[in-house]
Amino acid sequence: MKPIARMLNRLAELPMLLAAATLFILMVLTFADVIMRSTFSAPIEAATELTRIAMAVIVFSALPVVSGRANHIVVDLLDPLFHRLGIERVLEGLVTLVCGVLLYWPAMRSFDLAARARSYGDLTEYLAIPVFYITWFIAFMTLVTAIAMALRGAVILFKPDLLRGTHD
Numbered sequence: 001m002k003p004i005a006r007m008l009n010r011l012a013e014l015p016m017l018l019a020a021a022t023l024f025i026l027m028v029l030t031f032a033d034v035i036m037r038s039t040f041s042a043p044i045e046a047a048t049e050l051t052r053i054a055m056a057v058i059v060f061s062a063l064p065v066v067s068g069r070a071n072h073i074v075v076d077l078l079d080p081l082f083h084r085l086g087i088e089r090v091l092e093g094l095v096t097l098v099c100g101v102l103l104y105w106p107a108m109r110s111f112d113l114a115a116r117a118r119s120y121g122d123l124t125e126y127l128a129i130p131v132f133y134i135t136w137f138i139a140f141m142t143l144v145t146a147i148a149m150a151l152r153g154a155v156i157l158f159k160p161d162l163l164r165g166t167h168d
Contacts, residue, residue, distance in 0.1 A: 012065045015141070019061035026054040046126035053124070053134055060141035068148035070096070089160055097153025103146035110139030 029050055037043040044050075066072060082088045114135035122131040155162050 008068075012068065015061040016065055019058045022054050022057045022061070026051060026058070029054070049124050049126050049129075053129070056134055056138060060138050063141055064144040064148045067100075067145045068152055070152065089156060093153050093156035093160075095153070096149055096156060100146050100149030100151070100153055103142060103149060107139050107143035107146055110135055110142055114139055 029044070029047060033044045033047040079088065082091055114132045117135055118130070118132035123129065124131060152163075
């Protein structure tokens with residue numbers, strides 16, 4: 001099982017590298033835009049458009065990794081109660097599995113919206129980037145997130161010892 005875990009960890013580095021590179025590009029873009037705006041009164045026209053695209057790439061690149069590793073922000077007000085009742089693991093597994101299954105619908109809807117944007121020929125305002133590329137990326141990463149969460153929920157429910165060391 002260790003080779004599979006090692007492969008999954010290596011695979012998880014790719015979207016995080018994409019998110020990190022995009023964040024760096026966004027930082028450089030913002031710096032350049034501020035300098036151009038302040039010094040030359042000539043802002044970068046497409047900065048808002050590029051910022052929107054970059055934010056989508058950052059969020060949806062990191063989403064499968066954060067979901068697969070259960071690094072979400074959580075509110076644990078009822079955890080002591082669930083712990084006393086002994087249903088903590090079962091509840092977490094069910095919630096994670098259900099969330100993974102439910103993410104299938106937004107992913108499929110995003111694929112539909114990407115197909116519609118492609119058929120309409122939708123382009124971004126300044127740079128004329130086809131919108132369907134970004135929407136396909138969002139749809140694909142949402143689907144990957146759904147699969148990661150569903151698998152994690154199933155592992156928590158049926159084989160929790162596989163997560164020892166990675167699960168609190």
